[in-house]
Amino acid sequence: xxxxxxxxxxxxxxxxxxxxxxxxxxxxxxxxxxxxxxxxxxxxxxxxxxxxxxxxxxxxxxxxxxxxxxxxxxxxxxxxxxxxxxxxxxxxxxxxxxxxxxxxxxxxxxxxxxxxxxxxxxxxxxxxxxxxxxxxxxxxxxxxxxxxxxxxxxxxxxxxxxxxxxxxxxxxxxxxxxxxxxxxxxxxxxxxxxxxxxxxxxxxxxxxxxxxxxxxxxxxxxxxxxxxxxxxxxxxxxxxxxxxxxxxxxxxxxxxxxxxxxxxxxxxxxxxxxxxxxxxxxxxxxxxxxxxxxxxxxxxxxxxxxxxxxxxxxxxxxxxxxxxx
Amino acid sequence: xxxxxxxxxxxxxxxxxxxxxxxxxxxxxxxxxxxxxxxxxxxxxxxxxxxxxxxxxxxxxxxxxxxxxxxxxxxxxxxxxxxxxxxxxxxxxxxxxxxxxxxxxxxxxxxxxxxxxxxxxxxxxxxxxxxxxxxxxxxxxxxxxxxxxxxxxxxxxxxxxxxxxxxxxxxxxxxxxxxxxxxxxxxxxxxxxxxxxxxxxxxxxxxxxxxxxxxxxxxxxxxxxxxxxxxxxxxxxxxxxxxxxxxxxxxxxxxxxxxxxxxxxxxxxxxxxxxxxxxxxxxxxxxxxxxxxxxxxxxxxxxxxxxxxxxxxxxxxxxxxxxxxxxxxxxxxxxxxxxxxx
Numbered sequence: 009x010x011x012x013x014x015x016x017x018x019x020x021x022x023x024x025x026x027x028x029x030x031x032x033x034x035x036x037x038x039x040x041x042x043x044x045x046x047x048x049x050x051x052x053x054x055x056x057x058x059x060x061x062x063x064x065x066x067x068x069x070x071x072x073x074x075x076x077x078x079x080x081x082x083x084x085x086x087x088x089x090x091x092x093x094x095x096x097x098x099x100x101x102x103x104x105x106x107x108x109x110x111x112x113x114x115x116x117x118x119x120x121x122x123x124x125x126x127x128x129x130x131x132x133x134x135x136x137x138x139x140x141x142x143x144x145x146x147x148x149x150x151x152x153x154x155x156x157x158x159x160x161x162x163x164x165x166x167x168x169x170x171x172x173x174x175x176x177x178x179x180x181x182x183x184x185x186x187x188x189x190x191x192x193x194x195x196x197x198x199x200x201x202x203x204x205x206x207x208x209x210x211x212x213x214x215x216x217x218x219x220x221x222x223x224x225x226x227x228x229x230x231x232x233x234x235x236x237x238x239x240x241x242x243x244x245x246x247x248x249x250x251x252x253x254x255x256x257x258x259x260x261x262x263x264x265x266x267x268x269x270x271x272x273x274x275x276x277x278x279x280x281x282x283x284x285x286x287x288x289x290x291x292x293x294x295x296x297x298x299x300x301x302x303x304x305x306x307x308x309x310x311x312x313x314x315x316x317x318x319x320x321x322x323x324x325x326x327x328x329x330x331x332x333x
Numbered sequence: 334x335x336x337x338x339x340x341x342x343x344x345x346x347x348x349x350x351x352x353x354x355x356x357x358x359x360x361x362x363x364x365x366x367x368x369x370x371x372x373x374x375x376x377x378x379x380x381x382x383x384x385x386x387x388x389x390x391x392x393x394x395x396x397x398x399x400x401x402x403x404x405x406x407x408x409x410x411x412x413x414x415x416x417x418x419x420x421x422x423x424x425x426x427x428x429x430x431x432x433x434x435x436x437x438x439x440x441x442x443x444x445x446x447x448x449x450x451x452x453x454x455x456x457x458x459x460x461x462x463x464x465x466x467x468x469x470x471x472x473x474x475x476x477x478x479x480x481x482x483x484x485x486x487x488x489x490x491x492x493x494x495x496x497x498x499x500x501x502x503x504x505x506x507x508x509x510x511x512x513x514x515x516x517x518x519x520x521x522x523x524x525x526x527x528x529x530x531x532x533x534x535x536x537x538x539x540x541x542x543x544x545x546x547x548x549x550x551x552x553x554x555x556x557x558x559x560x561x562x563x564x565x566x567x568x569x570x571x572x573x574x575x576x577x578x579x580x581x582x583x584x585x586x587x588x589x590x591x592x593x594x595x596x597x598x599x600x601x602x603x604x605x606x607x608x609x610x611x612x613x614x615x616x617x618x619x620x621x622x623x624x625x626x627x628x629x630x631x632x633x634x635x636x637x638x639x640x641x642x643x644x645x646x647x648x649x650x651x652x653x654x655x656x657x658x659x660x661x662x663x664x665x666x667x668x669x670x671x672x673x674x675x
Contacts, residue, residue, distance in 0.1 A: 046472075096666040099410055099472070100613055104662065107606055108655025111648035116362050118646040225646065234476050241473065281484030284477040288469060295468030 015144045017262060022145065022153055025258035027052075027214035027229070029156040031236040032243070032250045033163045034207025038084070040167065040245055041200035042180035042326045045087050046102025048208055049233025050109030055079040055212030057117035060223040064125040072126070073213045080209020081202050083109055088201035092194050098328055106233065113227075120223045127221035128152065152214040159207070163247040176200060180324035211236075238287045244294070245323060260286070343664045350660040355653055364645045372642050373649070377635030385520030389592055390604070390630035391623075392521075393418070393584035395529040397608030398615075398622045399536040400577030405617045406540060407573045408553035413460045413475025414581045415605030416482035417453040421582025422600040423486060424452030425589045426494070426505065429512050438511040446586050453582020454575040456482065461574035465567040471574075479605075487598055494596065504597035514591035525587050532580055537619050549573055581605060607633070607654065614658045616665060629654055 031048060038045050045051075055076040063072025083105060091098040133147040133154075146157075167173040176196065178186045183193045212229065220228040235257060243250025359366040377387055397414055404411035425445040428434060434441025456478055463474035494505045516522040540546040552559040552569045559566055588600050611629055615621040629650075636650035 090663065090666070094663065094666045095670070096662050100662055101659070103410075103412070104610065104613065104655050104658045107610065108652060108659065111651030111655065112358065114648035115358065115646045115652055118644075119363065225648075231480065234480075238473055238477070241470075281480045284480040288463065288467075288474060288477045291469045291473065292463065292467035 015141055017259075018145045019149070020262050021255055021258045022157070023149055024219060024262060025254045026150075026153040026156040027211040027219055028232060028236055028239070028254040028257065029160060029251055030152070030214060031208045031211035031233065032239050032254050033156075033159050033247060034080075034204035034211070035236055035240045036243070036245055036247055036250050037163065037167070037176070037207075038201050038204030039240060039327055040180045040324055041176050041197045042183060042324055042329065043088065043091065043197050043201050044098050044102065044328050045084055045201060045204055045208075046099055046237065047083055047087055047105035047109060047233075048236050049231065050106035050113070051080050051083045051205065051208045052212040052215065052229055052233045052236075053113040053227060054083065054109040055209035056216035056227055056229055057113040057120070057212075057223055059209075059213035060125055060216040061117065061120050063217055064120060064123060067126060069126055069128055069217060072217050073210060076213025076216075077206045077209040080205040080207070080212065082205070084201045084205020084208065085198070087205075088198045092197045092201070110230075114225050117223050117225075122224050123222070125222060126217070128218040150218050152210070152218050155210075156214075160247055160251040167247060177324070180326055183326050183329075208233075208236075235284075235287075238284075238291075241323075242287060242290055242294075339668075343668065347657065347660045347664055351653065351656045354656045354660075355649075358652055359645075359649075362645055362649075364639075364643050369639065369643055369645070369649070372639060373632065373635040375635070376638045377631035382520060383634060387627070387630045387634045388521045388526065390602075390633050391627050392525045392529045393587055393602075393604045394608050394611060394626040394630055395623060396532050396580045396584040396587075397605055398611045398626055399532045399619075400580030401608055401612045402536055402540060402617065402619055402622070403549060403573040404577045405612060406546070406549040406553050407570055408556075409461075409464070409570060409573065410472050411457065411460070411475060411574065411577050412472050412606075412609065413457060413478050414577060414608060415601050415603070416475065416479035417456045417578040417581035418585040418588070418601040418605050419479075419482040419486055420456040420578075421449035421453040421585025422589045422596060423482075423489065423585075424448040424582065425586035426489075426596040429508055429590065430494070434512060435509070441512055442514065442590060445590060446583065449582040449586030449589075450579040451582070453578040453580070453585060455578070457574040457578025457581070458571060461571040465570055483598075486596065486600060490596060490598060502598055504593070504595045507595040508590070512590065513594050514587065516591075522587075522591050525591050528583065528587070532583075533619070533623060540619065545572065610654055610658045614661050616661075 031052060035045060035048060058079040059072040059076035062075035063069055066072075087098070087101055087105060090096045090101040128150045130148050130150050136147040137143045139147065165173075167177065175186070175191055178189075179191065179193050179196050186196075187193045211232075215229040215232070216223055216227065236254075239253040239257060240250055242253040355370075356366045359369050376383065378384060397418065400417075401411055401414060425448060428445040428448040429441055431441070431444075434444065460471055460474040460478055463469040464471040467474075490502075490505055496506050514522040514524055540549070548559070548564050548569050549572075551562060552564055552566045556566045559569075584604065585600065588602065588604075589596060593600065607629060608626075611622060611625050614625050632650035632653055636647040639645050639647050639649060
């Protein structure tokens with residue numbers, strides 16, 4: 009019985025984390041190229057709305073996901089044009105867009121709120137679903153979950169095992185040197201921003217078509233974009249660590265729901281805020297492991313040393329700075 | 334003369350761009366554009382009651398915008414202003430629930446104001462310490478604290494401060510009228526207006542003609558050079574954060590005692606985020622802040638009746654506000670690039 013409920017729990021974590029993982033992978037790649045796209049929260053909502061509205065009108069899930077990706081790409085392209093080519097403040101543009109896209113989603117999505125629409129149910133993988141334990145955890149999920157799991161591996165491979173990934177990282181670390189090596193820094197940054205936007209848009213679609221089906225005000229995906237941004241930092245701009253962060257967050261959310269049963273007087277929103285202090289705490293911890301004395305103390309210890317090295321991260325050096333002139 | 338025509342041209346571009354964008358959005362949303370804009374204007378300025386309502390929004394927006402000027406001057410993105418309003422509201426509610434407040438109302442209100450300023454400042458200080466000591470970017474520290482403040486509000490409304498019998502999203506038990514911010518027959522409390530005007534004047538004075546204002550600018554311009562001047566960047570940042578938080582906290586107190594007369598879950602009404610937009614649209618200067626805050630307040634109030642009149646969502650105001658800021662940012666950027674080339 010205990011094992012069974014563990015499988016259910018893990019399956020729930022994988023399913024709940026899928027949109028978050030998509031957004032986190034997208035933002036990781038974008039930030040690795042040196043660009044911060046702060047508009048994630050609004051983008052997720054707008055693409056969730058776009059995806060649901062399209063899927064509702066066309067009765068096609070594929071069209072819905074495509075619409076979500078398109079919306080995400082468009083918003084990211086706006087951020088990238090403003091910051092890479094016009095050299096506006098990335099934070100300012102991203103912040104305005106995140107608020108505006110949210111309101112735009114509520115305004116344009118009004119006719120679609122609280123309508124029953126298509127949604128992507130679980131799609132079991134033939135044969136593999138019958139595996140004793142892994143089948144239940146891994147292979148009776150919906151398509152976005154499979155996609156998110158694949159994406160984590162592919163992002164890691166791309167970043168660390170291909171020449172394009174090397175170029176991407178060098179643009180984020182030292183854009184001038186990359187420029188001197190003959191790379192088109194601005195075009196690369198623009199491209200990876202748009203790719204991040206596509207994934208963020210798919211994350212929004214995964215919310216409104218799969219994890220929290222339907223559209224409304226509030227949709228239920230509010231705040232997820234900010235969480236994704238925090239997880240990217242938590243994960244140290246590394247796709248595997250960032251994915252771990254997303255799963256940890258989903259785990260906290262799933263267990264938060266069961267905690268509510270123990271303490272029913274408090275509304276669900278209280279538990280949803282719990283991961284934020286934890287995130288801040290981790291960021292502080294990450295910062296402190298970077299400091300000299302604490303690091304030296306940790307190095308000698310058997311368990312703490314590797315943990316400190318694991319937490320030790322540094323952001324892409326040119327993050328947030330556009331290539332001058 | 335050339336400068337004046339340049340400003341006129343830039344303003345014209347922004348207005349046209351925003352109008353075109355809004356029209357497109359309205360048509361896409363299935364609302365007749367002219368009628369929608371008409372309802373928006375009538376809903377904001379159609380009667381004295383509505384103007385009073387606009388002023389009730391203008392006051393907290395102005396207070397928060399003033400506070401944000403300090404933090405922007407030193408180069409900090411105080412996105413946590415939202416949570417600082419909430420903490421101010423919580424502290425004020427706590428003060429107004431004490432026995433003393435019920436016996437001597439004016440002392441209760443004064444205490445609530447002080448508590449609110451301290452509460453907001455504390456929340457901002459926390460984000461500041463996380464930035465200076467914990468290495469957490471102020472945007473994420475502030476955001477995290479916003480969510481924590483929101484959770485705290487819900488917990489208080491549904492837990493310790495719940496209404497007798499029923500705990501609900503409608504908030505806590507309303508305060509007795511003697512604990513409402515006195516309005517002396519006006520529709521807006523003159524105290525609130527005076528507070529906003531004082532904040533504007535004081536912010537202008539501090540930023541322009543005091544040592545603190547100069548220090549903020551020095552650190553914001555070049556932190557490493559400011560150390561050579563004998564300034565302590567961390568201390569300056571914490572001061573700026575505390576000032577911003579204090580003003581935001583006061584805005585929260587006004588929301589509690591002057592507008593809703595109780596604590597509700599959405600007590601901050603998103604005025605913190607909106608104030609960030611106000612300051613960005615003002616190009617981080619004080620002078621345009623009152624007018625822009627008034628314009629944004631008009632949009633907020635005017636859009637309230639849109640769902641009833643045209644069956645569209647009231648978030649239209651946010652779309653227009655965002656479009657204004659985005660267009661302005663682009664025009665400012667365009668001007669800067671033109672300047673650097675010419």
